[in-house]
Amino acid sequence: MADQQSGGGSGGGRGLSRRKFLQGATTAGVGGLVVGGAGGFVAGRGSKSSTNTTGGTGASTEPILIGSASPVTGPFASDGQQMVRGQQLAIDEINANGGLLGRQLKLQVLDSKAQEPDVMKNVLQKLVSQNVAAIFAGFTTYTSVEFPIVAQAGMPMFHVNTWHGNVEYVQQNNITNIFQGDPSETSYGSGFITLVNQFIDSGAWTPSSKSTYVVTSNDPYSLAIAKAFKAGMEKQCWKTLGFEQYTVPQADYGGQLVKIRNNPPGIVFFSSYAPGDEASFIKQFAESPTPSLVYEQYAPSIPEYLDLAKDAANGVLWSTVVGVLAGDDRAKAFIDKFTQKFSRPPGFSNAGDQYDLVHLWAEAAAVAGDPFDFAKVNAAVANTVYRGTCGAYSFLPGTLTCYPYPDETLDPSLGMAHLTFQIQNGEQVLISPDPYTTGKFELPSWLR
Amino acid sequence: MNDASRVGKLPKLSAGSRLGIVALIAIVAAVPVVYTNHYVLTFLVTALITLVLNTSWNFVLGIAGVWNFGMLAIYAIGAYSEGLVMLHTGMPAPIAVLLGGVAAGAFSVLLAFPTLRLFGIYTSLLTFSFAQVVQFVIVNDPKGLTGGSFGFPTVKGLYPNLGPLAQLRAYYWTVLAVVVVATFAVAWIRSSRLGIALRTIRDAPAYAAARGVSPLKYRMLAFAISGFIAGVAGGLYLSYNQSITSSVMGLTPMSIDVTMLVIGGLGTLFGPVIGTGLLTFIQQALIDYPGVQLSILGTILLIIVVFVPGGLVGLISRTRRRLSNWVEEDETALPTTEEAARSTEAGT
Amino acid sequence: MTDAAPILDVRGLWAGYGDSIVVRDLDLSVGAGQTVVMIGPNGHGKTTFLRAVCGLIRPVRGEVWLAGERVDGRNPEAIAGMGLVHVMQGDGLFSDMTVEENLLMGAFPTTSWGARQGALERAYGLFPLLRERRGQRARTLSGGERRLVGLGRALMREARILLIDEPSLGLAPVMIDTVYGAIREIRERLGTTILLVEENFTHIGGVADVVHVVEMGGIVRSGSLEELSNDRTVVETYLGSL
């Protein structure tokens, strides 16, 4: 350790001693670091916030900053990438058409990882501190603990967490600026059951037994949907033969399939966000199928699912409460533009949804006349009926979430279509609801 | 070498160093008065909570030398216990935080038993397995107590009645106080009988056994203490964020925490402070480049471990030693004109 | 005979571990066919000296010349490749490998690997015990057997010089005789140049051409065994009784 006795005594006539030199240098260095660091930090913050405040007054030519809190790394990275691409495409279009109220838009992407509470808070605080005009969050926490940050700051935030808890939080706290850009997951229970009953009533399909076997990954999204489905089916007196949770990724389904094959259920319901897992499952199922209708949740919406599952996927049913309307001209145009820009087609949910939401917000902001007059913009959003690539967006008062069509409204011009697809000959065929359908349900080959 | 005479005392510091520490605490404590930016304060509070966790982890990993990679599970157990206590008994938050710490300490002691017979890498794998089991239990909780993968149901924080800025400041100071207390506690323990015993068990197990130093007793104590501190950190996390998900104990957070410890200097007193501070700064600086963040952190970790093995604290103390040698050389040398000239040259 | 260039020539060698210097300014040379013995008490740098010569530790200062080439600073595998064979203190056997595998490792360098079968036969011829034990794992051998494996392994390739570190260490007297018998065999039948380190004079009779007495990391006295054993001060101070 350096001894602390007063030094420099031997300095005398030798000029600067090493000790003195060191002391001087240290003082200067530390002082410089503190002053410089603090100054730099303040200056950095200051200049950033000042650009944005001038931006906020509306008279500037600075680009308008848009925040994106998307899971670009971590387990939901494939969704995150779709989201960011959808947002970017919409912004590029708006910019190419002269921008919003004459100003260009600029996307600031932050990583929401696995939506841990601290990460979400950090990311949203950062966006709020930069005074962004709007926030496009893909997923959020299921406990809404980060919502107050945005509620307080006032700018509109759009998310697609698809969770009734989030919208109930919005309603209970009278929040006016947090919108869920799709219906909640509770629709999954009712939607598919209605469809199953239609199949049975029309004679298109006769169940081998009134029973289901449910496999789900244990992430909230898949789990919530699986539970909604199970509850809904049980209400209709269907027996649940198995309810299995697993942790992504899983590639070997030997054990599950033994159980399924030993006691074949009428419906196999598989819910996971990981396309590889569901593709593996259907491939292994197809090796020796049981007389069961196979419903796979969510993952088939990701284009890679078909690449991975190939022919094995033919006959699989899946649905989404938010999805690009495959046969629709508006959607086709979007798909073309997306494919051109990113040299891959978009998935069926998140890219189109975020693309729509950015456009929806931009129109509302234009109506409000100033993207930074948050109260006006939020009111405009709340009153909007917007027809996008995923159907109609209109927000239920109070919960600020989209209506599902046909589950809660029979008016397709107001409700967001709850889509059910069947994969036929390697193509996604939209079999429900009308008027958006592009084909009809067919019995899978193993049931014919 | 005069450890024995200093048992139970804080490490001897010069007046200057003591003044420096007090000044540092004062400066850090003043931050929320000067900066009111909510974003900065939000991540600083999170960083301070992480620092509490890292302080306890450093104690086990660096000072006791037990490769405990189950620390994040202990941290989570603290948080979930606190939450359960609050939800089901209506206990006030500050008491619940302490109870969470106690629960975490208890689990930590349980974990200490099987590690006794293990060495090195096996310990890390055992504790890591423990963490995995805890995570699975939390996620797949059949009774719905933990909220599963949805995250723990929202709880009231420590300061539910304050406004946003006041809340941030209150949390900041609360957690800072815990950091200071935890750091001093670890410093004190390090030079206490317990600390010396732990270091003996770590560095010379045979000698420790010969002297009758019981690994069972001391390791359990070490685990209990570190578990308690980590549990309190978890409780602070839950209170501050009002919720927690099991992904806070995933591989990515773990690698970031380990990086912080290693960069700062494992087993040193101020390593966690420096590591946590630096990495938080880097993470926030890279927040606009989410894709490359982890690659850069990985690279930094690699470089530090390879080229600066003792971490930054090790580097600083080595530099200080070299400088003081340099000064001593100067002062003990005969003041020949030649040397005087050289030192002046070096000085300018 | 001493006119020829020495096989090993060490000049002003300083070596040690970290901050502690154990070998100080040591000069030594070994001529072709000679057996040179270094004698001295424990902890005075003999082993360190050998480790520095063979490259396992880097000398702090000084030069090491092997057959006219300067080798200090090179790594041990390179020096081994030049024909320096080191029988380490405590044998350095690979304890989970069999006797034969241990011997084969002695022939590792490319130049000797091709001739390993012949070398194996030669080693077995010299030490028949090894043939009996060929399939046994080294960890199951007795101390004397281990030492013989170590010596046998040293014969697996052409040695310009053989460094042997305390061959009598930890052995029962009977085994010491066997081991020294083996060393004598090597010296006489193969004519190998040897640098040997021992703690005392007891066993080196009839082996040593030149003896150096080492103290505190330096050579304090040199001469033939006979000269030194007639030197009263040496005998009294360092070596006790003969």
Added chain:
Amino acid sequence: MSQIVAILISTLVLGSIYGLVAIGMTLIYGTLRILDMSQGSMVMIGGFVAWGVLVVANSDPVVALVAAFAATFVLGTFTQLISVQPLMSRRSDLDFEMVTFITTFAVAIVFSNLALQIFGPFQKDVPPVISGSVSIIGQNLSYQSLAMAVTSIVLMGALGLFLARTRWGLAIRAVAQDLDAARTMGVPVGRLYPLTMGLASALAGIGGVFLGAQFFASPTAGDLPLLEALIVVIFGGLGSLSGTLYAAYAIGFIQSAAIVTIGETWTLPVLYGVILLVLIFRPYGLRGNPSEARL
């Protein structure tokens, strides 16, 4: 009956996967005393190479295996050179196992995030090396699984022979047992260490090619195999090749049996539970050497 067959088939598949990834880890631990956390990345990279060769270049499986072997061999060597070699000379001053555990882990983080940047987050399909399947009492066994099992066992055998019979194999074992002595025999450790790690990584890379058809290629494809290989190597005892082989199939069996009998949800906890028990009652695994764990 069909349950038992299913369990056995699943055991064969899982055990072979674990074996392929864990052999390399064991080899590296045996020689370098390093728990190489970058082995998972090698599985991931092997998968991407297979995807590149089979799908992008539309070439055949043999090329894929060779390319994966080569690529992961080079990267494994490189990993050793940047994350382990610089520490070798300071081996005695460091907690070497711990430090290299961290450095190889750091390399793994970088590799998987670079893969995320280069290939994107999506999984890529890797076609099976061999297609088709055979039915055993109503249960399917794909040729791919069979090939994987055979490859795994053949590679294990070949590795065993290599270590027992060849010059470099002996050298690897010698270095593992006494570094200084091996160096004085002329073993060039500066080259041997990187080559050993390259070889081990290449085994994991081959594993990745087979796994690609099952798990697909993605930046995180190596995470699970890494965790499972860790379980296997502890169970078998670090550094013991035969122990690793037994452990791979034992773990595969426990996992398959757990899935079939008590369900998927609790399979991994059961596995970790088994490991906890093994470590409590046999602290050095089935075949581990207690003295090795103390280094």
